[in-house]
Amino acid sequence: xxxxxxxxxDPDTCTGxxxxxxxxxxxxFKVISPARSKVRVIxxxxxxxxxxxxxxxxxxxCINACPEKALSRxxxxxxxxxxxxxxxxxxxxIACPYNAITINPDTGKAIKCIQCGQCVKRCxxxxxxxxxxxxxxxxxxxxxxxxxxxxxxxxxxxKEASK
Amino acid sequence: MKxxxxxxxxxxxxxxxxxxxPIDEELVKKYLLGAGFLSKVIYDMVPPGTDPLSSExxxxxxxxxxxxxxxxxxxxxxxxxxxxxxxxxxxxHAAGFWGPELxxxxxxxxxxxxxxxxxxxxxxxxxxxxxxxxxxxxGKDVFExxxxxxxxxxxxxxxxxxxxxxxxxxxxxxxxxxxxxxxARSGLGAVMGSKKIKAICVRGTGKIEVADEKNYLSHMxxxxxxxxxxxxxxxxxxxxxxxxxxxxxxxGRLPSYNMKQGVFEGYEKISGDAINAQYFVKPRADFSCxxxxxxYTKVSSGPYAYEGGAPEFETQSSxxxxxxxxxxxxxLYGHHLSNQYGMDTISLGGTISWAMECxxxxxxxxxxxxxxxxxxxxxxxxxxxxxxIAAREGFGDLLAEGSFRAAQKIGRGTEKFVxxxxxxxxxxxxxxxQKSMGLAAATAARGADxxxxxxxxxEAGFDEDIKKRFGxxxxxxxxxxxxxxYKGIMVKECEDYMVMIESVGLCKYGTQIPPExxxxxxxxxxxxxxxxxxxxxxxxxxxxxIVNLNRLFNVRLGISRKDDQIPKRLTDExxxxxxxxxxxxxxxxxxxxxxxxxxxDLETGLPFMETIRRVGLEEEAKGIALPQ
Ligand code: SF4
Numbered sequence: 001x002x003x004x005x006x007x008x009x010d011p012d013t014c015t016g017x018x019x020x021x022x023x024x025x026x027x028x029f030k031v032i033s034p035a036r037s038k039v040r041v042i043x044x045x046x047x048x049x050x051x052x053x054x055x056x057x058x059x060x061x062c063i064n065a066c067p068e069k070a071l072s073r074x075x076x077x078x079x080x081x082x083x084x085x086x087x088x089x090x091x092x093x094i095a096c097p098y099n100a101i102t103i104n105p106d107t108g109k110a111i112k113c114i115q116c117g118q119c120v121k122r123c124x125x126x127x128x129x130x131x132x133x134x135x136x137x138x139x140x141x142x143x144x145x146x147x148x149x150x151x152x153x154x155x156x157x158x159k160e161a162s163k
Numbered sequence: 164m165k166x167x168x169x170x171x172x173x174x175x176x177x178x179x180x181x182x183x184x185p186i187d188e189e190l191v192k193k194y195l196l197g198a199g200f201l202s203k204v205i206y207d208m209v210p211p212g213t214d215p216l217s218s219e220x221x222x223x224x225x226x227x228x229x230x231x232x233x234x235x236x237x238x239x240x241x242x243x244x245x246x247x248x249x250x251x252x253x254x255x256h257a258a259g260f261w262g263p264e265l266x267x268x269x270x271x272x273x274x275x276x277x278x279x280x281x282x283x284x285x286x287x288x289x290x291x292x293x294x295x296x297x298x299x300x301x302g303k304d305v306f307e308x309x310x311x312x313x314x315x316x317x318x319x320x321x322x323x324x325x326x327x328x329x330x331x332x333x334x335x336x337x338x339x340x341x342x343x344x345x346x347a348r349s350g351l352g353a354v355m356g357s358k359k360i361k362a363i364c365v366r367g368t369g370k371i372e373v374a375d376e377k378n379y380l381s382h383m384x385x386x387x388x389x390x391x392x393x394x395x396x397x398x399x400x401x402x403x404x405x406x407x408x409x410x411x412x413x414x415g416r417l418p419s420y421n422m423k424q425g426v427f428e429g430y431e432k433i434s435g436d437a438i439n440a441q442y443f444v445k446p447r448a449d450f451s452c453x454x455x456x457x458x459y460t461k462v463s464s465g466p467y468a469y470e471g472g473a474p475e476f477e478t479q480s481s482x483x484x485x486x487x488x489x490x491x492x493x494x495l496y497g498h499h500l501s502n503q504y505g506m507d508t509i510s511l512g513g514t515i516s517w518a519m520e521c522x523x524x525x526x527x528x529x530x531x532x533x534x535x536x537x538x539x540x541x542x543x544x545x546x547x548x549x550x551x552i553a554a555r556e557g558f559g560d561l562l563a564e565g566s567f568r569a570a571q572k573i574g575r576g577t578e579k580f581v582x583x584x585x586x587x588x589x590x591x592x593x594x595x596x597q598k599s600m601g602l603a604a605a606t607a608a609r610g611a612d613x614x615x616x617x618x619x620x621x622e623a624g625f626d627e628d629i630k631k632r633f634g635x636x637x638x639x640x641x642x643x644x645x646x647x648x649y650k651g652i653m654v655k656e657c658e659d660y661m662v663m664i665e666s667v668g669l670c671k672y673g674t675q676i677p678p679e680x681x682x683x684x685x686x687x688x689x690x691x692x693x694x695x696x697x698x699x700x701x702x703x704x705x706x707x708x709i710v711n712l713n714r715l716f717n718v719r720l721g722i723s724r725k726d727d728q729i730p731k732r733l734t735d736e737x738x739x740x741x742x743x744x745x746x747x748x749x750x751x752x753x754x755x756x757x758x759x760x761x762x763x764d765l766e767t768g769l770p771f772m773e774t775i776r777r778v779g780l781e782e783e784a785k786g787i788a789l790p791q
Contacts, residue, residue: 015448015455018260019387022233022451025370026380032231033267033370042318046470047444047459105368122384124391124453125400155318 004058004077005115007039007130009051011148014127016041016049020119027118028111029104036104038113044152051128052156054079054100054113058133062112065095070110081110099157164188165374166232166693167196172270172292174285176358177218177277179294186271192695193779195666196271197227198254199709201243204274206712206783211719215247216332216357218278224323224338224363225272227668231263231371231450232692233383235390235680236670238262238450240340246349247357248334248510248565249585249610251717253349256614256665258449258457259341264321267367279359284324286316287365297361301330304503305339306471312364324362325352326505328553332356333563335510335588339502343472344449347507348587349609350565374694382691386684390453395677400446403456406435407476408484410623414644415741416596418589419484420539421516422582422732425593426741429489429540433479437491442473454672460495467496467546474498474508480591481512486519487539494542497549504553510565513588515548517566521577531573532558582730585610585722594729594748595738597621599650601748605727606654606757608713616657618650619676628678632656647749651756659706666709708778711770714763715783724768727754764790 024037034040040052060079063071070085071092088108093101101112120128131139140146149156164186173182186196194203201223213219222244229237240262246253265273268287282297300308305326312322323340329352336352337345373379390396398406411417412430419427431437438460447457458473474482478498483489501508515537521527522537529536535544535558551559561569567586570577582589587610594601599618607615620629621644629641633652640648657675660682664674667685674680682699689695689702697705714722728734729750737745758765762774772791775784 012445015446015452015457017448017452017455018450019233019453023380026233026373026383029370030376030379031370031372032233033368035267035368036370046461047447049447106370122387124387124448125455158318 003132004056005130005132006056007053007113007115007120007128008136009053009128010145011048011050013125014041014049014051015125016043017124020051020123020128023119023122027116029106035102036106036111038111039119040099042156044155048148048152050152050156052098052100055098056115057097061095061097062092062101065091067091078114079112080114081112083107083109086110093159097157099159164191164693164695165372167228168266168269168271168369168371170270172273172287174273174275174294175277176275176279176283176294176360179279179283181292181294183292191228193705194709195228195663195705197225197230197239197241197666197668198243198256198662199666199705200272201225201241201254202709202712202716205243205245206716208276209245213245215245215250215253215354218358220245220354220357222275222351222354222358222360223272226262226266227666228693228695229688230668231266232373232688233379233451234669234688234692235386236449236452236454236673237668238452239665239668239670240265241665242338242346242351244351244354246351246609247332247353248350249587251585251610251720251722252608252713253351253354254609255338255346255348255351257338257340257344257346258452258670259321259344260450261321261323261340261344261365262668263450264365264367266371267369268365269367269369273363275358275360278357282359282361284312284360284362284364287363287367288316289366289368300361302327305505306342306503308362309342312362316364317366320364320366322362322364324505325355325360326503326553328504328506329353329356331553331555331563333506333552333555334565334568335507335514337501337505337507339505343502345502345505345507348509348612350507350510352505373692375691379691382687386680387453389679390673393677393679396454399454399456399672402435402439403446403458403473404476405438405458405474405479408434408479409436411476411480411591413742414596415738415743416593416600417484418480418591418593420487421485421520421580422589422593423520424740425596425738425743427484427489430484432489433483433491433494438473438495442491442495452670456672462492462495465492467492469496469499471499472502477591478508478512481509481516482545485512485516485591486545488542488545489540490542493546497546500546500549504549506549506553509590510588511549511552513582514552514562514566514569515545517570517577517580517582518562520580524580526575526577527573579731582732583611584729585726587611590614593738593743594733595746596741596743597644598647598748598753599644599653601729601733601750602650602654602753602757603657605729605750605754606658608710608717611729614671615661616654617661617671617675618654618657620653620657620678621650622676625678632681645743645746647753649756650753651758651760654753655757655760658710659703662709662713663702663706666705704778708780711775711778711780712783714770715780715787718769719787724754724766727768
């Protein structure tokens with residue numbers, strides 16, 4: 001299962017422009033709205049801009065958390081929401097350790113990144129890319145990215161702060 | 164209408180009342196949003212005789228029609244009121260995330276009337292809008308205010324605030340947003356302070372619907388492709404505007420020693436390369452911005468240690484060359500302090516450099532300054548005065564009035580060293596090296612200013628664009644910085660275009676320099692975003708209407724040709740050094756051409772009645788004696 005893909009970003013390169021956020025809400029919901037986007041961008045001083053996505057965890061706690069069994073993993077390894085089953089009770093939102101799932105206020109259904117790559121190809125500074133745990137380790141051989149993410153994790157994944 | 168929130172917030176500071184009113188679509192068709200909208204609303208509500216710092220003034224903060232769209236650099240909002248610095252039309256603009264957030268919360272603009280006795284702040288959380296007690300915030304700087312409000316109302320909130328300078332009614336106080344974005348010119352931070360509005364905290368979870376959902380993204384893809392392919396974009400990413408120091412030195416347009424000259428021997432030390440070599444951390448962008456000219460910088464140690472937003476060219480010149488200082492760390496830190504206290508660095512540097520020249524001339528002495536020595540380049544004093552001005556302490560209290568009023572108070576011939584138009588300090592363009600900038604400063608509604616027209620087409624080889632926009636017959640004169648010919652035509656055209664851009668909420672970067680996008684691109688975007696059918700001619704006429712309305716606002720206050728003047732130094736004293744050596748600004752020749760283009764009377768500079776009719780302002784002009 002190590003081939004699970006996810007989108008990841010470099011907070012030293014990301015400018016915080018939110019184009020990825022806008023692309024996502026426009027592509028999927030035909031509106032411009034950070035609250036309806038599957039990617040969040042968080043600015044944290046000193047000088048960091050984090051584009052944040054579903055990390056496609058191997059154990060995917062969101063799948064297990066859903067009492068409606070609305071989340072599942074496809075044969076390509078993507079965790080998707082079945083809109084017919086989702087009732088928007090938010091158990092996945094609570095279970096996600098990365099605060100990467102939200103409920104779309106219009107549809108009442110959970111939304112999450114499915115690694116479609118629409119934002120990746122439009123990021124003006126190539127700050128985001130699709131990768132795997134292994135690929136990321138290789139790219140981050142000096143541990144810079146791991147360290148920055150770890151240092152800021154309480155702010156990045158704090159669900160209260162993003163209410 | 165699509166693409167907008169559809170509601171204007173009205174906050175009555177006297178009675179602590181909030182009202183929500185639907186956007187007036189007829190008004191939008193005539194003036195768009197942003198600058199145009201505020202021009203009309205404030206024109207109707209603020210009559211002559213109003214004291215800018217009284218409860219009678221009206222402060223408006225408005226997004227544009229395309230703010231929070233996906234167009235490149237669609238992040239901007241406009242603030243406007245009667246200016247306490249110039250006593251005429253006051254307007255200023257900023258990028259950031261605050262404007263888009265306001266839209267997502269459901270509002271296109273916030274209008275403040277009246278004044279509160281005690282400090283309040285406006286908290287907007289979607290439908291929930293409240294004026295709350297700001298007692299614990301009053302006295303705090305801009306960064307502290309942002310920290311406290313986001314701690315209190317949620318980290319994802321965006322804030323707009325004044326610092327101590329606005330509270331203390333410094334006449335060039337800025338309104339700050341997203342910590343280090345500034346609506347700096349015209350002193351509107353003082354208007355906010357006089358109404359006792361400390362901040363506006365916004366959180367919006369709404370959405371912007373667009374008119375053409377189907378083709379929206381593919382149009383944006385094409386705009387993004389063009390923006391990224393523009394040869395200017397890599398340089399913007401690398402330097403922002405900081406490398407203009409080198410370019411301006413090269414053409415002799417870098418204001419130095421209070422605009423005595425346009426070259427500065429220490430320019431390399433305050434240049435873009437100098438910043439990049441030692442202090443640059445990363446480029447930053449505002450909402451939907453591909454050009455990323457914002458910088459994040461760090462001075463690691465010493466008295467000027469700080470980390471945060473970096474100066475742009477304007478501050479490098481105003482707190483550097485203009486004051487004869489080549490101490491880069493003090494420029495970076497001075498900029499940071501100005502953000503923290505919320506002040507316009509242009510007027511700040513302009514005012515300090517005026518005092519420095521007066522000191523040099525022996526007109527201001529230690530007796531006036533409380534012992535401070537205002538020698539050229541004394542960076543310690545520049546930083547000290549920055550703090551003293553924000554706090555209105557000692558000599559800083561006098562300088563907080565701006566150079567024009569300070570000189571009026573001191574007298575002794577210091578008046579002749581005030582580099583201003585309509586009481587506002589010149590920005591970083593020594594006009595003897597670029598004549599169009601002299602004319603633009605003279606005619607700008609808000610006083611000395613490069614942005615109202617932003618006539619940069621003669622700056623660096625935009626001959627092709629001149630050909631496209633005006634026609635081949637205007638070359639080579641129009642493209643020649645030192646030739647006054649056709650500059651009236653250029654400034655008029657640029658003003659009309661730029662006020663329109665400020666009314667749709669886009670950045671001047673991308674629409675004017677580089678001139679990648681023009682009327683047709685804006686018209687297309689207004690169609691797919693807002694569903695508006697406006698042609699290039701319609702948009703040009705709207706721009707012209709706004710400029711004329713700003714003029715009427717000022718005419719009502721007694722402004723005429725006599726006020727569209729720049730300091731004698733620039734019109735009568737030949738530039739002493741560098742590439743423009745021997746040049747003066749042929750202002751009157753350019754003004755004649757400009758008025759003629761505008762349909763304004765050459766003698767008085769007032770719009771002819773016929774012009775007013777053509778741009779549809781008969782109602783507004785009622786009661787004003789205009790030439791027939
Ligand atoms: S588009 Fe790229 S630079 Fe902009 S916020 Fe997203 S990841 Fe960052």
